Amino acid sequence: MKKIYLDNSATTKVSPEVLDAMLPYFTENYGNPSSLHSMGQEANVAVQAAREQVAKAIGADAGEIIFTSCGTEADNLAIVGTAFANKKKGDHIITSSVEHPAILRTCEYLEKEGFKVTYLPVDKYGMVSPESVEAAITPQTTLISVMAVNNEIGTIQPIREIGKIARDHKIYFHTDAVQGVGKIPIDVRADNIDMLSLAGHKIHAPKGVGALYVKKGTRIQALIHGGGQERNMKSGTENVPGIVGLGKACEVAIRDFDRNVAHMTKLRNKLIEGVLKLDHVRLNGHPTIRSPNNVNVSFEFIEGESIVLFLDMAGIEASTGSACSSKNLKASHVLLACGMRPEEAHGSLRMTNCEFNMEEEIDYVLETLPGVVNRLRAMSPLYKKATQTVS
Protein backbone atom coordinates (compact mmCIF):
# COMPACT_ATOMS: atom_id res chain seq x y z
CA MET A 1 0.00 0.00 0.00
CA LYS A 2 1.21 3.45 -0.87
CA LYS A 3 1.87 5.63 2.14
CA ILE A 4 0.78 9.25 2.19
CA TYR A 5 2.75 11.09 4.82
CA LEU A 6 0.91 14.10 6.21
CA ASP A 7 2.64 14.44 9.55
CA ASN A 8 5.47 16.77 8.61
CA SER A 9 5.03 18.85 11.75
CA ALA A 10 5.95 15.74 13.73
CA THR A 11 9.00 15.05 11.64
CA THR A 12 10.13 15.09 8.02
CA LYS A 13 12.11 12.80 5.82
CA VAL A 14 15.75 13.62 5.25
CA SER A 15 15.88 15.05 1.75
CA PRO A 16 18.25 13.44 -0.75
CA GLU A 17 20.45 16.53 -1.06
CA VAL A 18 20.74 16.84 2.72
CA LEU A 19 21.67 13.18 2.98
CA ASP A 20 24.29 13.55 0.22
CA ALA A 21 25.84 16.47 2.06
CA MET A 22 26.01 14.47 5.29
CA LEU A 23 27.28 11.11 4.08
CA PRO A 24 31.01 11.90 3.81
CA TYR A 25 31.06 12.92 7.47
CA PHE A 26 30.16 9.45 8.68
CA THR A 27 32.84 7.35 7.07
CA GLU A 28 35.40 9.60 5.37
CA ASN A 29 35.70 12.97 7.11
CA TYR A 30 34.87 11.62 10.52
CA GLY A 31 37.30 13.75 12.48
CA ASN A 32 36.60 15.50 15.75
CA PRO A 33 36.40 19.27 15.11
CA SER A 34 38.54 19.85 18.22
CA SER A 35 41.43 17.76 16.83
CA LEU A 36 44.43 19.60 15.43
CA HIS A 37 45.13 17.18 12.60
CA SER A 38 43.80 17.77 9.15
CA MET A 39 40.80 15.46 9.39
CA GLY A 40 39.74 17.23 12.56
CA GLN A 41 40.18 20.59 10.93
CA GLU A 42 38.15 19.49 7.91
CA ALA A 43 35.33 18.63 10.28
CA ASN A 44 35.75 21.98 11.96
CA VAL A 45 35.52 23.75 8.62
CA ALA A 46 32.33 21.81 7.83
CA VAL A 47 30.77 22.82 11.15
CA GLN A 48 31.66 26.46 10.57
CA ALA A 49 30.21 26.33 7.05
CA ALA A 50 26.99 24.91 8.46
CA ARG A 51 26.95 27.69 11.05
CA GLU A 52 27.06 30.21 8.22
CA GLN A 53 24.21 28.46 6.42
CA VAL A 54 22.00 28.41 9.51
CA ALA A 55 22.81 32.03 10.34
CA LYS A 56 22.03 33.16 6.82
CA ALA A 57 18.61 31.49 6.90
CA ILE A 58 17.47 33.69 9.78
CA GLY A 59 19.51 36.85 9.17
CA ALA A 60 21.96 36.24 12.01
CA ASP A 61 25.75 36.18 12.19
CA ALA A 62 27.49 32.82 12.26
CA GLY A 63 28.94 33.65 15.68
CA GLU A 64 25.43 33.81 17.08
CA ILE A 65 24.53 30.18 16.32
CA ILE A 66 24.89 27.45 18.94
CA PHE A 67 24.33 23.91 17.73
CA THR A 68 22.29 21.74 20.06
CA SER A 69 21.00 18.18 20.03
CA CYS A 70 17.38 19.13 19.32
CA GLY A 71 14.80 21.89 19.41
CA THR A 72 13.88 21.03 22.97
CA GLU A 73 17.46 21.51 24.10
CA ALA A 74 17.58 24.86 22.32
CA ASP A 75 14.39 25.92 24.12
CA ASN A 76 15.76 24.75 27.48
CA LEU A 77 19.02 26.58 26.95
CA ALA A 78 17.22 29.79 26.00
CA ILE A 79 14.74 29.74 28.88
CA VAL A 80 16.76 28.26 31.72
CA GLY A 81 20.03 29.77 30.53
CA THR A 82 18.73 33.35 30.52
CA ALA A 83 16.49 32.95 33.57
CA PHE A 84 19.41 31.97 35.79
CA ALA A 85 21.95 34.29 34.17
CA ASN A 86 19.66 37.28 34.76
CA LYS A 87 18.27 36.28 38.13
CA LYS A 88 19.75 39.33 39.84
CA LYS A 89 17.80 41.55 37.47
CA GLY A 90 14.48 39.81 37.88
CA ASP A 91 12.61 36.56 38.22
CA HIS A 92 9.62 36.93 35.90
CA ILE A 93 9.08 35.23 32.56
CA ILE A 94 6.24 35.78 30.11
CA THR A 95 5.16 33.06 27.71
CA SER A 96 1.93 31.88 26.10
CA SER A 97 -0.47 29.11 27.01
CA VAL A 98 -0.12 27.48 23.57
CA GLU A 99 3.63 26.87 23.58
CA HIS A 100 5.20 23.50 22.90
CA PRO A 101 5.82 21.37 26.01
CA ALA A 102 9.54 22.11 25.56
CA ILE A 103 8.70 25.64 26.72
CA LEU A 104 5.77 24.96 29.07
CA ARG A 105 7.39 22.18 31.08
CA THR A 106 10.63 24.16 31.24
CA CYS A 107 8.78 27.18 32.61
CA GLU A 108 7.05 24.94 35.15
CA TYR A 109 10.45 23.68 36.22
CA LEU A 110 11.58 27.28 36.72
CA GLU A 111 8.48 27.96 38.81
CA LYS A 112 9.62 25.18 41.13
CA GLU A 113 12.98 26.94 41.28
CA GLY A 114 11.29 30.13 42.49
CA PHE A 115 10.69 32.00 39.23
CA LYS A 116 7.34 33.52 38.34
CA VAL A 117 5.79 32.77 34.97
CA THR A 118 2.87 34.41 33.21
CA TYR A 119 1.11 32.17 30.67
CA LEU A 120 -0.72 34.52 28.33
CA PRO A 121 -4.14 33.54 27.03
CA VAL A 122 -4.85 33.43 23.30
CA ASP A 123 -7.82 34.31 21.15
CA LYS A 124 -10.02 31.70 19.46
CA TYR A 125 -7.43 31.31 16.70
CA GLY A 126 -4.66 30.63 19.18
CA MET A 127 -3.07 34.01 18.69
CA VAL A 128 -1.25 35.98 21.37
CA SER A 129 -1.99 39.69 21.39
CA PRO A 130 1.03 42.00 21.64
CA GLU A 131 -1.04 44.20 23.98
CA SER A 132 -1.39 41.33 26.44
CA VAL A 133 2.37 40.84 26.35
CA GLU A 134 2.96 44.49 27.16
CA ALA A 135 0.36 44.44 29.94
CA ALA A 136 2.05 41.44 31.58
CA ILE A 137 5.48 43.10 31.84
CA THR A 138 6.68 43.91 35.35
CA PRO A 139 9.96 45.45 36.50
CA GLN A 140 11.08 41.87 37.27
CA THR A 141 10.48 40.55 33.75
CA THR A 142 13.67 39.32 32.12
CA LEU A 143 12.38 37.12 29.31
CA ILE A 144 9.47 36.84 26.92
CA SER A 145 9.10 33.63 24.93
CA VAL A 146 6.42 33.24 22.26
CA MET A 147 6.57 30.67 19.48
CA ALA A 148 6.72 31.72 15.83
CA VAL A 149 4.28 29.10 14.50
CA ASN A 150 2.07 26.86 16.61
CA ASN A 151 2.91 23.20 16.12
CA GLU A 152 -0.67 21.96 16.47
CA ILE A 153 -2.87 24.51 14.76
CA GLY A 154 -0.33 26.38 12.65
CA THR A 155 -1.28 29.87 13.81
CA ILE A 156 1.49 32.38 13.11
CA GLN A 157 2.20 34.63 16.10
CA PRO A 158 2.94 38.36 15.75
CA ILE A 159 6.55 37.86 16.79
CA ARG A 160 7.86 41.07 15.24
CA GLU A 161 5.42 43.16 17.28
CA ILE A 162 6.11 41.18 20.44
CA GLY A 163 9.84 41.47 19.80
CA LYS A 164 9.50 45.24 19.46
CA ILE A 165 7.72 45.46 22.82
CA ALA A 166 10.41 43.34 24.44
CA ARG A 167 13.16 45.47 22.88
CA ASP A 168 11.50 48.71 24.04
CA HIS A 169 11.37 47.37 27.59
CA LYS A 170 14.93 45.96 27.41
CA ILE A 171 13.63 42.43 27.98
CA TYR A 172 15.01 39.43 26.13
CA PHE A 173 12.74 37.93 23.48
CA HIS A 174 12.99 34.25 22.58
CA THR A 175 10.96 32.53 19.91
CA ASP A 176 10.59 28.82 19.33
CA ALA A 177 10.71 28.79 15.52
CA VAL A 178 10.95 25.03 15.15
CA GLN A 179 7.78 25.09 13.01
CA GLY A 180 8.59 28.47 11.48
CA VAL A 181 11.82 28.00 9.55
CA GLY A 182 11.08 27.39 5.88
CA LYS A 183 7.40 28.19 6.43
CA ILE A 184 7.42 31.92 7.20
CA PRO A 185 10.02 34.61 6.53
CA ILE A 186 12.24 35.08 9.58
CA ASP A 187 14.81 37.81 10.08
CA VAL A 188 16.11 38.01 13.63
CA ARG A 189 17.17 41.65 13.20
CA ALA A 190 13.93 42.95 11.69
CA ASP A 191 11.84 40.74 13.98
CA ASN A 192 13.62 41.99 17.15
CA ILE A 193 14.55 38.47 18.21
CA ASP A 194 17.24 37.84 20.83
CA MET A 195 17.02 34.06 20.80
CA LEU A 196 15.51 31.62 18.33
CA SER A 197 15.23 27.83 18.46
CA LEU A 198 15.17 25.61 15.43
CA ALA A 199 15.30 21.86 14.82
CA GLY A 200 16.76 19.91 11.93
CA HIS A 201 14.19 17.16 11.62
CA LYS A 202 11.33 19.54 10.87
CA ILE A 203 13.09 20.79 7.76
CA HIS A 204 14.39 17.61 6.14
CA ALA A 205 17.59 17.31 8.17
CA PRO A 206 17.93 14.38 10.56
CA LYS A 207 16.72 14.05 14.14
CA GLY A 208 19.25 14.80 16.85
CA VAL A 209 20.36 18.23 15.76
CA GLY A 210 19.03 21.71 16.44
CA ALA A 211 20.31 25.19 17.00
CA LEU A 212 19.79 28.21 19.17
CA TYR A 213 20.50 31.66 17.83
CA VAL A 214 21.65 33.94 20.63
CA LYS A 215 22.09 37.61 19.80
CA LYS A 216 25.52 38.97 20.61
CA GLY A 217 25.65 40.45 24.10
CA THR A 218 22.82 38.32 25.53
CA ARG A 219 23.43 37.19 29.10
CA ILE A 220 22.97 33.44 29.09
CA GLN A 221 24.59 30.52 30.85
CA ALA A 222 25.21 26.98 29.70
CA LEU A 223 23.22 23.94 30.81
CA ILE A 224 25.75 21.36 29.66
CA HIS A 225 29.29 21.65 30.89
CA GLY A 226 32.40 19.93 29.64
CA GLY A 227 34.93 20.42 26.88
CA GLY A 228 33.81 23.92 25.99
CA GLN A 229 32.47 23.31 22.50
CA GLU A 230 30.07 25.83 20.97
CA ARG A 231 31.80 28.67 22.77
CA ASN A 232 31.19 26.94 26.09
CA MET A 233 27.41 27.03 25.58
CA LYS A 234 26.95 23.37 24.66
CA SER A 235 29.80 21.10 25.56
CA GLY A 236 30.09 17.72 23.95
CA THR A 237 31.66 16.57 20.72
CA GLU A 238 29.78 18.07 17.81
CA ASN A 239 27.32 15.94 15.84
CA VAL A 240 29.21 16.79 12.67
CA PRO A 241 27.05 14.91 10.12
CA GLY A 242 23.89 16.23 11.77
CA ILE A 243 25.21 19.78 11.85
CA VAL A 244 26.22 19.54 8.19
CA GLY A 245 22.72 18.26 7.43
CA LEU A 246 21.08 21.09 9.36
CA GLY A 247 23.20 23.62 7.52
CA LYS A 248 22.29 22.16 4.16
CA ALA A 249 18.59 21.96 5.09
CA CYS A 250 18.61 25.64 6.09
CA GLU A 251 20.28 26.60 2.84
CA VAL A 252 17.71 24.64 0.84
CA ALA A 253 14.78 25.96 2.91
CA ILE A 254 15.75 29.50 1.99
CA ARG A 255 16.78 28.73 -1.59
CA ASP A 256 13.42 27.05 -2.34
CA PHE A 257 11.35 29.13 0.04
CA ASP A 258 8.98 30.81 -2.43
CA ARG A 259 8.35 27.69 -4.46
CA ASN A 260 7.85 25.47 -1.40
CA VAL A 261 5.53 27.88 0.36
CA ALA A 262 3.42 28.27 -2.78
CA HIS A 263 3.18 24.50 -3.16
CA MET A 264 2.40 23.81 0.49
CA THR A 265 -0.18 26.58 0.57
CA LYS A 266 -1.91 25.17 -2.48
CA LEU A 267 -2.14 21.69 -0.94
CA ARG A 268 -3.23 23.10 2.41
CA ASN A 269 -6.01 25.18 0.90
CA LYS A 270 -7.26 22.33 -1.23
CA LEU A 271 -7.38 20.04 1.80
CA ILE A 272 -9.11 22.60 4.02
CA GLU A 273 -11.67 23.39 1.36
CA GLY A 274 -12.46 19.72 0.80
CA VAL A 275 -12.66 18.76 4.46
CA LEU A 276 -14.91 21.69 5.37
CA LYS A 277 -17.50 20.36 2.93
CA LEU A 278 -18.22 17.58 5.43
CA ASP A 279 -20.87 18.10 8.13
CA HIS A 280 -20.08 19.06 11.72
CA VAL A 281 -16.44 19.93 11.09
CA ARG A 282 -14.50 23.08 11.86
CA LEU A 283 -11.08 24.45 11.09
CA ASN A 284 -8.83 25.06 14.09
CA GLY A 285 -6.34 27.88 14.11
CA HIS A 286 -6.38 31.06 12.11
CA PRO A 287 -8.08 30.82 8.68
CA THR A 288 -5.34 32.75 6.88
CA ILE A 289 -2.51 33.64 9.27
CA ARG A 290 -1.38 30.03 9.51
CA SER A 291 1.54 27.87 8.48
CA PRO A 292 1.40 27.00 4.77
CA ASN A 293 1.61 23.31 5.63
CA ASN A 294 -0.91 23.02 8.48
CA VAL A 295 -4.46 21.70 8.41
CA ASN A 296 -6.09 21.10 11.79
CA VAL A 297 -9.77 20.28 11.89
CA SER A 298 -12.20 19.04 14.52
CA PHE A 299 -14.88 16.51 13.73
CA GLU A 300 -17.78 16.53 16.15
CA PHE A 301 -18.96 13.32 17.85
CA ILE A 302 -15.83 11.27 17.13
CA GLU A 303 -12.41 10.93 18.66
CA GLY A 304 -9.12 11.85 17.05
CA GLU A 305 -7.10 8.73 17.76
CA SER A 306 -9.72 6.58 16.08
CA ILE A 307 -9.65 8.83 13.03
CA VAL A 308 -5.86 8.65 12.86
CA LEU A 309 -5.80 4.84 13.15
CA PHE A 310 -8.48 4.35 10.50
CA LEU A 311 -6.63 6.74 8.18
CA ASP A 312 -3.44 4.79 8.85
CA MET A 313 -5.15 1.61 7.72
CA ALA A 314 -5.92 3.44 4.50
CA GLY A 315 -2.26 4.44 4.12
CA ILE A 316 -2.62 8.03 5.32
CA GLU A 317 -0.33 9.14 8.13
CA ALA A 318 -1.66 12.05 10.14
CA SER A 319 -1.89 12.92 13.81
CA THR A 320 -4.39 14.05 16.36
CA GLY A 321 -4.37 17.37 18.11
CA SER A 322 -5.79 15.65 21.14
CA ALA A 323 -2.95 13.91 22.84
CA CYS A 324 -4.88 10.70 23.45
CA SER A 325 -2.31 8.79 21.48
CA SER A 326 0.47 9.98 23.73
CA LYS A 327 0.95 9.39 27.42
CA ASN A 328 -1.25 12.28 28.39
CA LEU A 329 -4.91 11.65 27.73
CA LYS A 330 -6.03 15.20 28.23
CA ALA A 331 -7.46 17.13 25.31
CA SER A 332 -4.98 19.38 23.53
CA HIS A 333 -3.92 22.31 25.70
CA VAL A 334 -3.76 24.43 22.56
CA LEU A 335 -7.36 23.78 21.51
CA LEU A 336 -8.58 24.25 25.07
CA ALA A 337 -6.70 27.56 25.23
CA CYS A 338 -8.55 28.57 22.05
CA GLY A 339 -11.78 28.12 24.02
CA MET A 340 -12.83 24.83 22.53
CA ARG A 341 -14.89 22.41 24.63
CA PRO A 342 -12.89 19.29 25.59
CA GLU A 343 -15.27 16.90 23.82
CA GLU A 344 -14.76 18.87 20.60
CA ALA A 345 -11.03 19.08 21.11
CA HIS A 346 -10.86 15.28 21.32
CA GLY A 347 -12.03 15.03 17.73
CA SER A 348 -9.22 16.94 16.13
CA LEU A 349 -7.05 15.83 13.26
CA ARG A 350 -3.80 17.44 12.13
CA MET A 351 -2.50 16.95 8.60
CA THR A 352 0.75 18.70 7.81
CA ASN A 353 2.22 18.58 4.33
CA CYS A 354 5.63 19.41 2.91
CA GLU A 355 7.09 20.22 -0.47
CA PHE A 356 7.32 16.51 -1.31
CA ASN A 357 3.58 15.89 -1.06
CA MET A 358 1.61 15.82 -4.29
CA GLU A 359 -1.81 17.07 -5.18
CA GLU A 360 -3.05 13.55 -6.01
CA GLU A 361 -2.30 12.60 -2.41
CA ILE A 362 -4.66 15.29 -1.20
CA ASP A 363 -7.30 13.98 -3.61
CA TYR A 364 -6.92 10.52 -2.09
CA VAL A 365 -7.25 11.90 1.45
CA LEU A 366 -10.41 13.75 0.48
CA GLU A 367 -11.83 10.55 -1.04
CA THR A 368 -10.96 8.48 2.03
CA LEU A 369 -11.76 10.78 4.92
CA PRO A 370 -15.58 10.95 4.61
CA GLY A 371 -15.85 7.15 4.87
CA VAL A 372 -13.71 7.10 8.01
CA VAL A 373 -15.67 9.91 9.64
CA ASN A 374 -19.04 8.36 8.77
CA ARG A 375 -17.98 4.97 10.04
CA LEU A 376 -16.93 6.36 13.41
CA ARG A 377 -20.01 8.54 13.65
CA ALA A 378 -22.20 5.50 13.05
CA MET A 379 -20.57 4.00 16.16
CA SER A 380 -20.86 7.15 18.25
CA PRO A 381 -23.67 7.63 20.77
CA LEU A 382 -23.13 11.40 20.56
CA TYR A 383 -23.85 11.60 16.85
CA LYS A 384 -27.34 10.17 17.08
CA LYS A 385 -28.26 12.43 19.98
CA ALA A 386 -27.04 15.49 18.13
CA THR A 387 -28.75 14.66 14.86
CA GLN A 388 -31.97 13.87 16.70
CA THR A 389 -31.83 17.24 18.42
CA VAL A 390 -31.30 18.92 15.08
CA SER A 391 -34.20 17.23 13.32
Added chain:
Amino acid sequence: MMYSPKVMQHFSNPQNVGEIPDADGVGEVGNPVCGDLMTIYIKVKDNKLEDIKFKTFGCAAAIATSSIITTMARGMTLEDAEKISRNDVAKELGGLPPQKMHCSNLAADALKLAIENYRRKLKGLPPRTGVTEGEDEHAEDGASCSPDQQPEQLK
Protein backbone atom coordinates in the same frame (compact mmCIF):
# COMPACT_ATOMS: atom_id res chain seq x y z
CA MET B 1 2.20 3.32 22.37
CA MET B 2 1.31 0.08 20.71
CA TYR B 3 -1.99 -1.74 20.62
CA SER B 4 -2.12 -5.53 20.59
CA PRO B 5 -3.24 -7.26 17.36
CA LYS B 6 -6.48 -8.22 19.11
CA VAL B 7 -7.24 -4.59 19.95
CA MET B 8 -6.60 -3.58 16.36
CA GLN B 9 -8.76 -6.45 15.12
CA HIS B 10 -11.73 -5.38 17.25
CA PHE B 11 -11.15 -1.72 16.50
CA SER B 12 -11.02 -2.16 12.75
CA ASN B 13 -13.84 -4.68 12.66
CA PRO B 14 -15.98 -4.05 15.73
CA GLN B 15 -18.63 -6.62 16.62
CA ASN B 16 -22.22 -5.82 17.61
CA VAL B 17 -22.20 -2.11 16.92
CA GLY B 18 -25.61 -0.53 17.19
CA GLU B 19 -28.59 -0.06 19.42
CA ILE B 20 -31.40 -2.30 20.63
CA PRO B 21 -34.51 -0.13 20.36
CA ASP B 22 -36.51 -2.20 22.88
CA ALA B 23 -33.55 -2.99 25.13
CA ASP B 24 -34.25 -4.45 28.56
CA GLY B 25 -31.30 -2.60 30.02
CA VAL B 26 -29.06 0.26 28.92
CA GLY B 27 -25.77 1.22 30.54
CA GLU B 28 -24.25 4.54 29.63
CA VAL B 29 -20.86 5.42 31.13
CA GLY B 30 -17.94 7.73 30.52
CA ASN B 31 -17.24 11.39 30.23
CA PRO B 32 -17.23 13.18 26.88
CA VAL B 33 -14.84 15.70 28.41
CA CYS B 34 -12.30 12.92 28.75
CA GLY B 35 -13.05 11.74 25.25
CA ASP B 36 -14.78 8.46 26.09
CA LEU B 37 -18.49 7.68 26.16
CA MET B 38 -19.96 4.23 25.91
CA THR B 39 -23.49 2.82 25.81
CA ILE B 40 -24.28 -0.88 26.11
CA TYR B 41 -27.73 -2.25 25.29
CA ILE B 42 -28.87 -5.68 26.50
CA LYS B 43 -31.78 -7.95 25.78
CA VAL B 44 -32.44 -10.53 28.52
CA LYS B 45 -34.19 -13.87 28.15
CA ASP B 46 -34.35 -16.58 30.84
CA ASN B 47 -31.84 -14.66 32.94
CA LYS B 48 -29.35 -14.77 30.06
CA LEU B 49 -27.98 -12.08 27.73
CA GLU B 50 -29.80 -12.89 24.54
CA ASP B 51 -28.53 -9.86 22.68
CA ILE B 52 -25.97 -7.15 23.41
CA LYS B 53 -24.92 -4.15 21.35
CA PHE B 54 -22.86 -1.01 21.86
CA LYS B 55 -22.24 2.51 20.73
CA THR B 56 -18.96 4.22 21.64
CA PHE B 57 -17.36 7.61 21.25
CA GLY B 58 -13.68 7.22 21.96
CA CYS B 59 -10.27 5.97 21.03
CA ALA B 60 -9.32 2.58 19.63
CA ALA B 61 -9.12 1.11 23.13
CA ALA B 62 -12.62 2.30 23.96
CA ILE B 63 -14.04 0.82 20.78
CA ALA B 64 -12.13 -2.46 21.10
CA THR B 65 -13.16 -3.00 24.74
CA SER B 66 -16.80 -2.34 23.83
CA SER B 67 -16.64 -4.76 20.95
CA ILE B 68 -14.94 -7.59 22.80
CA ILE B 69 -17.18 -7.44 25.85
CA THR B 70 -20.23 -7.94 23.64
CA THR B 71 -18.66 -11.13 22.29
CA MET B 72 -17.63 -12.27 25.79
CA ALA B 73 -20.98 -11.64 27.45
CA ARG B 74 -23.43 -12.81 24.84
CA GLY B 75 -25.29 -15.88 26.12
CA MET B 76 -23.97 -15.52 29.67
CA THR B 77 -26.19 -15.47 32.73
CA LEU B 78 -26.58 -12.03 34.27
CA GLU B 79 -24.60 -13.19 37.31
CA ASP B 80 -21.66 -14.30 35.20
CA ALA B 81 -21.80 -11.28 32.92
CA GLU B 82 -21.63 -8.78 35.74
CA LYS B 83 -18.54 -10.53 37.07
CA ILE B 84 -16.58 -9.56 33.95
CA SER B 85 -14.01 -7.05 35.19
CA ARG B 86 -11.97 -4.37 33.47
CA ASN B 87 -8.96 -6.64 33.83
CA ASP B 88 -10.80 -9.54 32.20
CA VAL B 89 -11.56 -7.30 29.21
CA ALA B 90 -7.98 -6.08 28.97
CA LYS B 91 -6.67 -9.64 29.28
CA GLU B 92 -8.99 -10.89 26.57
CA LEU B 93 -7.64 -8.16 24.29
CA GLY B 94 -4.05 -9.23 24.90
CA GLY B 95 -3.44 -6.24 27.15
CA LEU B 96 -3.98 -2.50 26.90
CA PRO B 97 -1.42 0.30 27.08
CA PRO B 98 -1.17 1.40 30.74
CA GLN B 99 -2.51 4.91 30.07
CA LYS B 100 -5.63 3.40 28.53
CA MET B 101 -6.47 1.12 31.43
CA HIS B 102 -8.32 3.79 33.42
CA CYS B 103 -9.83 6.04 30.85
CA SER B 104 -10.90 3.93 27.95
CA ASN B 105 -11.50 0.57 29.58
CA LEU B 106 -15.10 1.30 30.47
CA ALA B 107 -16.93 -1.59 28.84
CA ALA B 108 -17.16 -3.71 32.00
CA ASP B 109 -18.66 -0.74 33.84
CA ALA B 110 -21.15 -0.14 31.04
CA LEU B 111 -22.25 -3.77 31.02
CA LYS B 112 -22.64 -3.86 34.82
CA LEU B 113 -24.74 -0.73 34.65
CA ALA B 114 -26.92 -2.12 31.86
CA ILE B 115 -27.62 -5.19 34.03
CA GLU B 116 -28.28 -3.00 37.06
CA ASN B 117 -30.68 -0.86 35.06
CA TYR B 118 -32.45 -4.00 33.83
CA ARG B 119 -33.00 -5.04 37.45
CA ARG B 120 -34.08 -1.53 38.41
CA LYS B 121 -36.58 -1.61 35.58
CA LEU B 122 -38.05 -4.85 36.94
CA LYS B 123 -38.52 -3.09 40.28
CA GLY B 124 -40.04 -0.05 38.60
CA LEU B 125 -37.04 2.16 39.42
CA PRO B 126 -35.65 4.78 37.01
CA PRO B 127 -32.32 3.92 35.29
CA ARG B 128 -29.05 5.20 36.67
CA THR B 129 -26.52 6.98 34.47
CA GLY B 130 -22.79 6.46 34.59
CA VAL B 131 -22.05 9.55 32.57
CA THR B 132 -20.15 12.32 34.27
CA GLU B 133 -19.60 15.80 32.94
CA GLY B 134 -16.85 18.24 33.69
CA GLU B 135 -13.35 17.67 34.88
CA ASP B 136 -13.53 18.40 38.61
CA GLU B 137 -15.14 15.12 39.47
CA HIS B 138 -12.38 13.32 37.69
CA ALA B 139 -9.71 15.33 39.37
CA GLU B 140 -11.00 13.85 42.62
CA ASP B 141 -10.98 10.22 41.68
CA GLY B 142 -7.77 10.91 39.84
CA ALA B 143 -8.51 8.22 37.35
CA SER B 144 -10.11 9.28 34.16
CA CYS B 145 -8.53 12.15 32.30
CA SER B 146 -5.13 12.14 33.88
CA PRO B 147 -2.98 9.09 33.98
CA ASP B 148 -0.75 8.64 36.98
CA GLN B 149 1.71 11.44 37.48
CA GLN B 150 5.09 10.88 35.97
CA PRO B 151 7.56 9.94 38.68
CA GLU B 152 10.05 12.64 39.54
CA GLN B 153 12.89 10.19 39.67
CA LEU B 154 13.69 7.66 37.06
CA LYS B 155 13.21 4.15 38.21
